[in-house]
Amino acid sequence: MRMSPSAAHVRVSSVVLGIAVAAGTAFGAAGCASAEPAAPTETPAPAGLSELADVRVVAEFDRSVGQNAESVALEPGGGAIVGMIGARQVVRVRGDGGTEVLATMPVPAGGGGTTPVVGAPQVTGVARDRGGAVFFLYSAGRGGLTGIWRLVPGSAEPELIVSIPADAMPNALLIDQAGDRFLVTDSTGGRVWEAPLSGGEPSVWSADPALAPSEFFGANGLKLHAGAVWVSNYDLGTIVRIPVEQSGAAGPAAVHATGLAGIDDFDFTGRGDEILAALNDTSELVGVAADGTHRVLLDGDDGLQGTTAVAVRGDTAFITNGALREGDRPALRVARLVGG
Template sequence: MSPSAAHVRVTSAVLGIAMAAGCSAGTAAPIKTPAPAGLSELADVRVLAEFDRAAGQNAESIALEPGGGAVVGMIGARQVVRVRGDGGTEVVATMPVPAGGGGTTPVVGSPQVTGVARDRGGAVFFLYAAGRGGLTGIWRLAAGSTEPELVVPMPADTMPNALLIDQAGGRFLVTDSTGGRVWEAPVSGGDPSVWSADPALAPSGFFGANGLKLHAGAVWLSNYDRGTIVRIPVERSGAAGPVAVHATGLAGIDDFDFTGRGDEILAAINDASELVGVAADGTHRVLLDGGDGLQGTTAVVVHEDTAFITNGALREGSRSALRVARLVGG
C-alpha cells in the first residue's frame, strides 16, 4: 500500500520523505538486466476490470475467489469490491468515515481499506486503517452478508496494511507499516499482539513492513522504504525466528507473491509501476512496466499459471485496474 489519491494534500511532503529515505538507504528502482537463469516470464497481459479512480477506487490488495474472480481493497473509497471472472464488479462493503474525517490515520492522513483475505468458507476479511479505536483493525464480511463486523480491533496508531490467514496456526498475521511490526490475532477474533518488531521491518521515513506471505515454513515480508524482501522462519511454537534478508534493491516494493516454482517471487514495485521477477537467489529483473499498462503497481497474486496484478494509479495515470497475465517459462 502506498499514498492514496484521497490525501493529495499531503502527497508531496510524504513522498519527499519516502524518496529521501530510499536514497539514504542506498537503494534504487530495479534495472532491466539479463534474466536470472530459469526466471519465469509473463505474457498475454490484459485488463480484467477497471475501477473508478476519481471516486477513490485505487485498487490495493487482492484475494482470489472461485471462478476466476477476486475481492479487491480500494484505498481512498474505503471499499471492498468483488470482481467476477467475467470482469463485472460490485461493491460489497464501504467503511464509514471516522469522526473528524480520519485525519489521524498514521502518516497517510486519510482512512483506507488495505489488505484483504478470504477463508475457505467464503468469508471475506479486510483491514481498515482509520486512525481511530473501534474502527481500525480486521473486519469480517460473512458470505452473503452486507454488514461487516470488527473482529480484531487494533490500536488507533497502527497502519494495518497486509493481511493473511495462517490456517495451520489458527491466526491472522498483519503488517503494521508505520510501526514496523507484524501483529498476530486468533482467527476466532480478539485482541492482537506483536509477533515481530525486528528492526528489518522498520520504516526509514514512510512505510516499512508492507507485503506479507506465508511460504515454506516462514513468513516473508517486503519493506517499502528499504527495498527489501525478508524471511522470518516460524518456530515450532509459532514464534518468530531470526530475520534474514532475501533480496535487496527493490525500492518502493509493495505486495509480492510466490509463483509456485520454489522460492521464485513476483514483486509489485509501486513507485516505478513495475512487476519484477525475483529469483531464488535474490537476483531480479523487470518483467512488466508502464509499457505493459502498469500504473502504480500495488499487488500481485499468483494462481497456477495466472498472475493477478492491481494498478493502484496512486500517483500517476488514471487507470486503476485489475490485470491478469499468463506465467510462462521458468
C-alpha cells in the first residue's frame, strides 16, 4: 500500500481491448469544449487525505464466465450487490463472503452486437433501496431490454421498469430518494437521464458538454452529495459537479478535479468533499481532496486489477476488481479508512 504522497498517474486509455473481451464499460466520440482534459502535468500531493489500511479480499469471482465486477451497492450486515459485466449477472455477496446469483440477463436476439461501442450486452450499475429491492442497468443495444430493471425480494425474475433508448450506454445508477427519481449516466451519449422511482419514461436531466466523451466513454460514475450531482468523465479524467436547483433541474456543470485518467466509479468518504476514485486503466484507487488535488492510495501491489468501483460505509471502503484488461482475479475487496 502506498502511504506516502505520489503524483497523479496519467495514462492514455486502451480499455476498449479489455471491454471487447469481457464486455465492459463503453465510450463514444464527441467534443467537449467546456471541460478540461486530463492534465499531463504533476498534481501537487494533497495534505490531510485519509489513508487505506488492512486491505483484504471478501469474495473472488470467476473471470472465465465473465464475472468481471463492474459496480457495487452495499447491503445491511456487511454484504453487497455486485453487477457483473460479461456474465450479465447481478450477484449478492454476503458478509461472510458467500455469493449467490440473483439474476442473469438474456442475450438479445443476434447476440447483442448492437450494444453501443462495446458490441456486447452487459449489466452495469446496481442500486438497492431501503426495502431491499435491487435495481440494475442492462445495456443490450435493443429496445425493450436496455434500461433499469427491478428485482424485489422473493421474486425470481427481474422486470424492466424504465426503458432507455437502445443507442444509449447506461452505466451508473443512483436512487435520489428526495427527488423521487433515478439518475443514470449514459457513457456514449454524454448525459445523465432521470426517471421516476415508480418506473416510466426517462428524460435527459443534463447533457452538459463536460459530460461528453472524446473517444470512448464520457459520463461514468455518479453520486449525489451536498446538494449536487457529481459525475466522472472517463475519457477526460475529470470529476464534474452539477448543482441541483430547487426545482430539481440541473444547474451549470463545473469541473471539480482533473488528471484522473481512466476514472470509473467513485464515492465520498463522509469527510466533507473528500473522494475515493477508482482508476480502471491503471488499477489504482486514488484519494481526491476537497480542492481537487489527489494521490494514489492503493494500486496493483495491493491486489487491485482493473479497479471499477468503490463504495464507502463508515470507515470501510468496498472496492471491486474488474480485471478487464489485465489480471485474472476479479474480486470484492475491503479496506479500512484511517487518518485524514
